[in-house]
Ligand code: SF4
């Protein structure tokens with residue numbers, strides 16, 4: 397595995413420098429019929445697995461500091477249980493439905509950093525929203541979500557390192573040979 401970039405300033409600088417190579421990756425994969433959607437997802441997951449294991453999110457928390465958290469209705473029950481406050485208060489305090497509509501979602505937690513972040517840790521970890529549980533999500537359908545994934549390379553070290561490794565892998569072993 398390549399040496400991993402975890403410093404956020406360095407990640408942002410390198411993500412900007414590599415924007416063209418990430419865009420070229422997207423173009424190369426977008427219509428490549430030699431690599432099926434499932435095969436591409438498997439390749440991405442095989443690259444992501446050791447990177448996810450090696451990066452300590454407790455040392456980072458940048459997603460909790462910098463991204464809107466999309467909410468789905470079941471999150472409200474979870475947050476109510478975790479915060480021990482009524483559902484109505486969760487909605488009033490944490491669920492911005494107008495901004496959610498802008499994102500095409502039911503609601504979002506609009507504040508940055510997330511008001512539920514304590515230091516680098518989630519204060520309601522066991523009850524965190526679904527979006528927080530799955531982030532960063534590469535599959536299924538990596539091919540069809542590459543724009544969002546590439547955008548995430550300047551926010552999340554896991555995404556940056558996975559995309560960098562994928563670029564190197566595709567360069568070294570083009571899809572027809574996979
Ligand atoms: S709810 Fe917890 S995991 Fe989700 S963004 Fe807020 S602090 Fe982070």
Ligand code: SF4
Nearest residue numbers: 453456457458459552
């Ligand atoms: S998911 Fe990414 S941005 Fe969030 S804490 Fe982990 S490495 Fe940092």
